[in-house]
Amino acid sequence: MPEPEPEVIIVYDSDSEGDFGMDDEIQAAVAASLLDDGPAKKRVRTDSPVPKGYGTGVSFGSEGWKSDFELAKKKWGSGGTLEGYAGMEGTIDSLSLGDADQSISLKLGYEDIDGKENKLQLEMYFQSLNTYPASYKVICCSPSKLPKRASTTFSRFENIYDLDIPSLFQKILSSLQGDDEADGGTAPGLADGIEGDADTDTELDGADPWADGSGSLGPTPGTAFERPFDRDLLRQHFLQAKKRGYRPGFTQVSDFWVISYSIPLKNLPIDPNVLGMWDDGLVEAWKNDKRLVLLMGVNSYPPQLDQMGYWCCFHSDYKPSLEETVAITRDHGASSFYLAAPLLNYLKSFSKCYKLRTSLALDWATSDQIGMDDEMTRRVFHEGQVPEPVAGVLAKHDPVEQGLSDNIPLCAFWWTLRRFVNAPNYCLNCGLQVSLPSLRPYVCDKALCLYGFMSLGLGPSVEHTIITHPSVVDILLSFAHSAASGRTRMELPLHLHIEVPAEFTHSETKLIDTLSEPDGRRALVWLIDQLPSVSDIRTHLLKGNKLKLIDVPSGSIGVLRWVVGSCRAYLKEAKPGEGVQHVNGDKETADNAAPAGSALNWSYYHGGMPSGEIKQFTFVVGSPEQENSFRREIELAQARNKNCKKYPTLMAFHGSHAERWHNILRKGLDFTDQANGRAYGNGVYFASDSATSMGSYATQNMTPRDNADFKVIKAAALVELVNVPDTFVSSNPYYVVNNTKQIKPFLLLVQGTTPLAAEESSKSDEPKADGPLAQSQRQASASTAITSQGPLSSLMTTLGVGKAKNGKKSITSNEKEGELFKHDPSLKLKPKWYYMPLEVRMPEKLTRTTFVDDDPDDPADQAIVNHPPSRQQSSNVFNGSSAGKTNMQPNKKILPAFVPSPQARFDRIELLPPPSENSVVASKTLAKEWKALLKTQEAGELPFYVNPDSDNLYCWLLELHTFPPDSHLFSQMKSHKLNSIIAELRFPATFPHSPPFMRILHPRMLPFTSGGGGNITGGGSVCNELMTGTGWNPAFNVESVVREVMTNMTEATPPAKLDPGLWDRPYSMREAIDAFKRVAKAHGWQIPKDFDKLSV
Secondary structure, three states: OOOOOOOOOOOOOOOOOOOOOOOHHHHHHHHHHHOOOOOOEOOOOOOOOOOOOOOOOOOOHHHHHHHHHHHHHHHHOOOEEEEOHHHOEEEEEEEEEOOOOOEEEEEEEEEOOOOOEEEEEEEEEEEOHHHOOOEEEEEEEOOOOOOOOHHHHHHHOOEEEOOOHHHHHHHHHHHHHOOOOOOOOOOOOOOOOOOOOOOOHHHHOOOOOOOOOOOOOOOOOOOHHHOOEOHHHHHHHHHHHHHOOOEEEEEEEOOEEEEEEEEEHHHOOOOHHHHHHHOHHHHHHHHOOOEEEEEEEEOOEOOOHHHOEEEEEEEOOOOOOHHHHHHHHHHHOOOOOOOHHHHHHHHOOHHHHHHHHHHOOOOHHHHHHHHOOHHHHHHHHHHOOOOOOOOEOOOOOOOOOOOOOOOHHHHHHHHHHHHHHOHHHEOOOOOOEOOOOOOOOOOOOOHHHHHHHHHHOOOOOHHHHHHHOHHHHHHHHHHHHHHHHOOOOOOOOOOOOOEEOHHHHOOOOEEHHHOOHHHHHHHHHHHHHHOOOHHHHHHHHHOOOOHHHOOOOHHHHHHHHHHHHOOOOEEEEOOOOOEEOOOOOOHHHHHHHOOOOOOOOHHHHOOOOOOOEEEEEEEEEOOHHHHHHHHHHHHHHHHHOHHHHHOOEEEEEEEEOHHHHHHHHHHOOOOOOOOOOOOOOOOEEEEOEHHHHHHHHOOOOOOOOOOOOOEEEEEEEEEEEEOOHHHOOEOOOOEEEOOHHHEEEEEEEEEEEOOHHHHHHHHOOOOOOOOHHHHHHHHHHOOOOOOOOOHHHHHHHOOOOOOOOOOEEEOOOOEEOOOEOOOOOOOOOOOEEOOEEOOEEOOOEEOOOOEEEOOOOOHHHHHHHOOOOOOOOOOOOOOOOOOOOOOOOOOOOOOOOOOOOOHHHHHOOOOOOOOOOOOHHHHHHHHHHHHHHHHHHHOOOOOEEEOOOOOOOOEEEEEEOOOOOOOHHHHHHHHOOOOOEEEEEEOOOOOOOOOOEEEEEEOOEOOHHHOOOOOEOOOOEEOOHHHOOOOOOOOOOHHHHHHHHHHHHHHOOOOOOEOOOOOOOOOOHHHHHHHHHHHHHHHOOOOOOOHHHHHO
16 A cells, blocks of 8 residues: 555554454455545556446447447347346347447347337437447437337437446336336436525535435435345445445335445544544544444435435444434434535535546546536536546545446445545535645635635534534634724635624615725624624524524624634644643642742732633644644754754743734734734744743733623633744744744633633533433533534434443553653753643544444345345344344255145135235236245245245245244144145235235134244234334345244244144134234334235
8 A cells, every 4th residue: 555645644554453353455445445546657548347247448438339339249249138127128139230320220129017029120329429428319210110108218318328338228128118217317417416496504504415305315205116126236235345344234214225334433544633633523433433324315226326315424333223214314314423514515426426437437536526516517528528537546446446336335435435534635615625635624715615614604514613612612702802803903704795784884784895994893893792602502503403593693693604614723622631731720839839029929920810710722733834834844853953853842832912813813823913022033922931921911801702601811822833942033031933834833721701601501501301302412412422413413412322332342442641741851941831840731642443343234134145146045034032043044955845735725714815906016026036936946945835836926825834843833733734834925016115914824823812922923914023114124035034934933932832722723814914913013013005905
């Protein structure tokens, strides 16, 4: 793995000690695949991945079209089959080039939805192939007599997007067979995230922009049951994901499916201390072994790229529960965390980027640059201006490069993780690369992105900052208030559409841009004064309310966003024990440390206000320019000074007027303005002792903010200077530095007082309502692992918080208390806090570690992963009485030949006509199931019998005949000379998306109330969670289900038993249905949709 560039912040130690329980290749693949594109290397332009079986070759432009045609001709030139709609097939033969240039001739045979056989001679004329397969045109015609639907189909396939020749054939066939949604695709830029009239309320408050109840951005509700579902492909994709170290999951949410991919934060190639620079919530999630989960809503599998919906969250398990998934996808979206909104915003462009990457063989960097720029997208897809990917950059372990482009969920997850890990390299608003990456992700310097962040709340969430760091927001507002009230230079919030109401102007509402500078300053002060306290704003947000709903002028909200958003220095309140030690020590101790006769006593040092308290704020990250410059200055100093290698920096204090700190936090310390004399030269002045800076130069704030939670009196900074005093303008009695690149603020020390009302508010700023939701909100506010922004977010915040589950553990201790800063003993000016030696505790250091996740998949995902392509493997999919017997393998030994029961036995049983409703999808699925079942039965490997001459796919009669010889049920059957238990399976038209109904017909079993069991109800129906809407999964196959039912009949506690007195009395349908509903209701299981239609 190549070394990253110096500015890359990712730290991955591949030589970490210890067995982390993850395969070395997987661990290396996870790390390497997520690092940003490595050094450029010569790229030979090969094809983007093509369908399986087609090999590789040029696959773009007119040459790509020719190459794809030749591959198709090899497959279908002499005849072959093609998969169509809902499991149907078609045939292609006589495939050849047409008489005209860029044309194809073929014969297409198929059975339509009405069961009619058709044979078409097709002529296809292709145009605009310079952008094939990303976009081109096709004219279809036929000399044959056109069947119905053909004209409509041809009209749908005039403009083609992101379809190669084989995919185009398949789409046309599906449309002819009855797929009303099959067409030539949608032009990127028209449906992929460009919303002309989108409601911005969601984005304004940082909520999940994909959580649209209408489904317009995600899967279309109500269509899942009409869509194909390729279980074998899903299994293949899950195995591919697991090989890369991801955890895939499947959840059915009534009318669509959710595919989830996750990875623990600890297993990402990123230093946790870097996460700490980004946000405290990310560190807490890292400590609590949370996973980053991407949920993808689909209404078919393989999924339709343009109809996928996305949600992301942190979670304690590899996927949320069904209830949580429903809440996430239907209500308010996933719980917010830092970077959640930007990631979801990026995913709006993923389909365009993916198409560019796969169709035009562009590298990901170029694809993203085009796909996230609407104008560039238009030029490529609508005007054919395709860039030439000559020497490009290849991303490590790119799934597309590895031939896994058909695994769209895997590609989407890898793409999302890559952007998360390398977040500082991308603008958090537009998603494009920034010119100068900072240590902390931020928006780029384009005016539109800055405006979107500061005025509209796009990109990083201001609400998130208010909830997680209210003290920081409070002092930022106070500094802005002091700056606007004073005379120091200050940039007003112009071009941000901040309105000043008539209440201030005494005439009409005006933009602050139109006011004179003095009036603009006064307006800024007035707008800040209209805001409630930050603690009250936080309480408002914790109740699930939006920021814009606070009853203040809109300009006040705009100023609040500007004050927080324009401060590129990331401040956070120092944790207990961090920072300057004994900063709020007692007066007696401090005065005793002072020299005899010193005039600088404790009261003077505290500005004459003994009651004042000092709060410490850490400069986690400064501006990008400042961070990079300071790092380079240290490198230069260490190159020429050996002492600087051991002690790279020294610490000193800088005091300044309260009104100047608004500017300092944005621009850094400089000497443009002269507030005091400069007797020792021109530069920024620093003192080695705090008494000088806090007592003399940090002058008192004369215009405190009335609605502040902490009323600022004065402030000073403890800074790090590059340890080269010989290069300073002066180094005694003060450090005077004229090279501002040698300055890096470390701590901000703010002295002030807390009003009584603010103290009371801080103790009770959580919602007061009672009940579970309010309790969740109160718990959420106490944790910064995932910050809530609404009722659902509060609920999600509390999920998984607490002790780790059994089977999960982090390797080695991952948290160390910060060390004391080591001062250079050779310094002439000894650093002091008041008159005591300066002791500074550095922030905690986290040690990289890996999370061992050995929890098993849930039963639904086990059924997918353990289910072989032949669909003959069974698995234990019931999470009930037989839980723990996972991965049950079918009995493959040859069973004794079974002799079916005589017809006289069946004549005694009440049999109803088969269900009256059917569907194409159900019919095709059941036909495949039936065929596979008969094949297994012919091989003598089936423990139950089906009549091969049955004439209805929707009603199967079974004879369950092979039970364990040592079971009680086997003994009872033998004593009554019963060679089988007769059962019935009835399938709904929505199968396989809804479960079948299974009931015992004969003999009668002992009811549960009398000592019976085996999941057989008193009416003979089989009722466990597996057979209800709650536990059913479309990935289950009939053989596995019946095997599982038979296993539960003998191994459940208690097992099934024959009724000793009424065993020979058959069950009726009515008592079976009533008992099923009764048991399902008692357990809280969902009765399948259209269940009642199975009995008519």
